[in-house]
Amino acid sequence: MQRDVYDEDHEAFREVVKEFIKRYATPEKAKQWDADGEVDRDTMQAAAEHGIVGLSVPEEYGGAGMLHDFRFRCVAIEEILRPGHAAALAGGVGIQDDLAVPYLVHFGTDEQKQKWLPKMATCEVLGALAMTEPGAGSDLRSARTTAKKVDGGYVVNGSKIFISSGKTADLVVTFVKTGEGNRPDDFSLLLIEDGMEGFVHDKKLVKMGSHGHDTAELNFTDVFVPDENLIGGTPGQGFVQLMKNLPLERLSIGAVAAAVSEAALEWTLEYTTSRQAFGQPVSAFQNTRFRLADMATTVDVLWAYIDRAMTLYGKGELTADEAAKVKYWCTDREWEVLDQAVQLHGGYGYMMEYPITRAFVDARVHRIYGGTNEVMREIVARSLTGRK
Amino acid sequence: MKIVVLMKEVPNTYGERTLSLETGLAERATSDNVLDEVTERAMEVALAYADAHEGTQVHALTVAPEGATTSVRKCLAMGAEAATHVVDDGLVGADLGLTAEVIAAALGRIGFDLVVAGNQSTDGMGGVLPAMVAELLGVPHLTNLSEVTIAEPEVAGTRVSDDADVQVSATLPAVVSVTDALPEARFPNFKGIMAAKKKPLDVLSLDDLGIDAEDMTASRTIMLAIDQRPPRTAGVKITDSGDAGTQLAGFLAENQLI
Numbered sequence: 272m273q274r275d276v277y278d279e280d281h282e283a284f285r286e287v288v289k290e291f292i293k294r295y296a297t298p299e300k301a302k303q304w305d306a307d308g309e310v311d312r313d314t315m316q317a318a319a320e321h322g323i324v325g326l327s328v329p330e331e332y333g334g335a336g337m338l339h340d341f342r343f344r345c346v347a348i349e350e351i352l353r354p355g356h357a358a359a360l361a362g363g364v365g366i367q368d369d370l371a372v373p374y375l376v377h378f379g380t381d382e383q384k385q386k387w388l389p390k391m392a393t394c395e396v397l398g399a400l401a402m403t404e405p406g407a408g409s410d411l412r413s414a415r416t417t418a419k420k421v422d423g424g425y426v427v428n429g430s431k432i433f434i435s436s437g438k439t440a441d442l443v444v445t446f447v448k449t450g451e452g453n454r455p456d457d458f459s460l461l462l463i464e465d466g467m468e469g470f471v472h473d474k475k476l477v478k479m480g481s482h483g484h485d486t487a488e489l490n491f492t493d494v495f496v497p498d499e500n501l502i503g504g505t506p507g508q509g510f511v512q513l514m515k516n517l518p519l520e521r522l523s524i525g526a527v528a529a530a531v532s533e534a535a536l537e538w539t540l541e542y543t544t545s546r547q548a549f550g551q552p553v554s555a556f557q558n559t560r561f562r563l564a565d566m567a568t569t570v571d572v573l574w575a576y577i578d579r580a581m582t583l584y585g586k587g588e589l590t591a592d593e594a595a596k597v598k599y600w601c602t603d604r605e606w607e608v609l610d611q612a613v614q615l616h617g618g619y620g621y622m623m624e625y626p627i628t629r630a631f632v633d634a635r636v637h638r639i640y641g642g643t644n645e646v647m648r649e650i651v652a653r654s655l656t657g658r659k
Numbered sequence: 660m661k662i663v664v665l666m667k668e669v670p671n672t673y674g675e676r677t678l679s680l681e682t683g684l685a686e687r688a689t690s691d692n693v694l695d696e697v698t699e700r701a702m703e704v705a706l707a708y709a710d711a712h713e714g715t716q717v718h719a720l721t722v723a724p725e726g727a728t729t730s731v732r733k734c735l736a737m738g739a740e741a742a743t744h745v746v747d748d749g750l751v752g753a754d755l756g757l758t759a760e761v762i763a764a765a766l767g768r769i770g771f772d773l774v775v776a777g778n779q780s781t782d783g784m785g786g787v788l789p790a791m792v793a794e795l796l797g798v799p800h801l802t803n804l805s806e807v808t809i810a811e812p813e814v815a816g817t818r819v820s821d822d823a824d825v826q827v828s829a830t831l832p833a834v835v836s837v838t839d840a841l842p843e844a845r846f847p848n849f850k851g852i853m854a855a856k857k858k859p860l861d862v863l864s865l866d867d868l869g870i871d872a873e874d875m876t877a878s879r880t881i882m883l884a885i886d887q888r889p890p891r892t893a894g895v896k897i898t899d900s901g902d903a904g905t906q907l908a909g910f911l912a913e914n915q916l917i
Binding site: 279280282283284287290291294320321322323326335343 | 729732846847848852853856
């Protein structure tokens with residue numbers, strides 16, 4: 272179904288992203304990312320030069336100033352994911368633009384913005400967001416990483432786990448406990464820098480999928496973080512700050528789910544129309560035809576939903592509850608589409624050299640991270656009936 | 660220094676390209692229309708020079724149907740400062756002579772020190788347009804260059820041919836055309852796209868340029884008729900039963916090939 276959220280600028284930008292993938296993010300390079308477990312910095316910086324990452328950094332700091340308009344981000348997501356080999360890049364770009372930069376743009380002090388945003392626009396500085404801990408995932412208030420107030424700053428102790436871009440990050444927006452209890456105002460966000468004494472973040476985790484994008488464990492042992500690195504400058508704002516960016520984070524995952532579903536449909540069409548079985552293309556069998564029809568319809572509905580959510584987000588009207596619906600519904604549909612797509616690929620759908628196989632294992636985490644889909648449903652339920 | 664680059668939009672070279680059997684023209688509606696790659700390389704020659712020489716103006720010029728605006732904008736997004744798009748119904752199916760007249764007239768209006776073009780387009784494949792334009796403007800032309808050096812007041816380069824590589828040079832103003840041996844062109848970035856929206860894009864008609872497409876005193880090539888290419892027929896198969904040589908010779912003699 273024809274989408275109507277994009278104008279000629281978005282379509283021109285689409286060509287930029289396509290050309291960038293062709294020249295800078297080749298399948299050969301993606302193999303290297305898989306081997307290294309991370310996307311190389313040169314590619315990230317080249318992506319920044321072309322404006323493919325840094326979209327959410329305000330213009331005065333060298334970015335595109337599009338934090339409030341997700342459409343360019345969505346075009347980048349679509350075109351990075353379409354060929355199937357460059358998903359790791361989509362991961363790195365998404366963390367920078369949707370999870371790290373927004374905290375500085377929304378809540379950073381002028382000094383923090385001036386110090387970090389220009390470098391984040393060029394990817395000289397890569398960011399990450401660290402919330403999850405070994406004993407605290409969806410249940411964030413159980414976080415035990417402490418930041419004890421001392422003269423001139425904070426001393427941080429604890430650990431974070433499953434942090435996307437955690438190894439390559441130069442600057443980690445870290446959720447820490449600055450108070451004594453577990454009330455919302457006992458938490459803050461600190462900017463913890465690579466190289467700070469006692470901060471170790473080189474333990475790369477081995478995952479089921481997303482092999483080319485680093486996910487790390489972060490350890491903090493008596494890390495001194497100066498006052499100037501407290502996001503916003505006032506302690507106790509951590510929870511409120513996290514809440515503000517939730518719609519974007521959830522929308523971002525939903526958009527990835529829609530883009531992967533669309534790409535999977537394209538790969539499956541190509542495979543089933545060229546693969547022969549019993550003397551005819553696989554696409555001539557009724558089962559295949561019905562499944563393809565289901566997948567195509569799902570993709571249309573996914574985009575209709577994402578496009579509506581993008582429009583609301585652009586007007587500042589997408590609520591965290593609505594974004595939770597988008598996140599869980601789109602990733603659940605994505606999973607169904609991918610499962611069908613793998614099935615239609617037969618044995619080839621189980622081979623890692625096929626994009627559908629990679630997409631399948633990569634996507635499994637979409638229903639887990641960014642708040643599990645179960646927690647998303649609970650959030651939606653709360654918006655309907657309160658806590659009971 | 661003002662460099663004007665001749666840009667051409669063509670049906671995607673790597674896609675399906677067809678001629679309309681009614682008009683004899685390339686079917687633009689059914690194909691993906693893109694900037695001809697060699698003209699992008701020509702643009703790169705100009706932009707690379709401009710990067711290294713402050714004060715250089717790069718201007719894109721194209722003669723193309725109305726729908727080519729996206730391609731014109733791409734030139735601006737790549738880095739050209741301004742663009743001129745000549746569009747007129749009278750130019751539908753224009754031959755090389757008329758196109759050259761139009762381009763020369765537009766160049767006269769824009770002003771130039773150097774004109775850079777691709778050596779030949781992937782659709783029309785005429786390959787003589789840059790020389791015709793130079794002839795009309797009364798300036799020297801260096802065509803088919805595999806390497807270009809711009810050093811005021813001169814432009815020089817290597818002209819490739821089947822037999823030899825020739826070092827050529829000319830005094831500016833001049834016209835040069837380049838081959839695909841030149842470096843791959845840069846592509847726009849986000850900021851380029853946004854900046855392009857604010858750059859001047861001049862749209863000109865034949866009237867603006869004072870050209871009469873129907874001028875019967877000028878030599879013009881027009882399409883009279885077009886036919887579908889006949890389908891290929893099966894060739895002659897010779898099975899060797901000891902006399903294949905004789906049969907082959909007979910076949911060649913029969914077709915007056917020997």
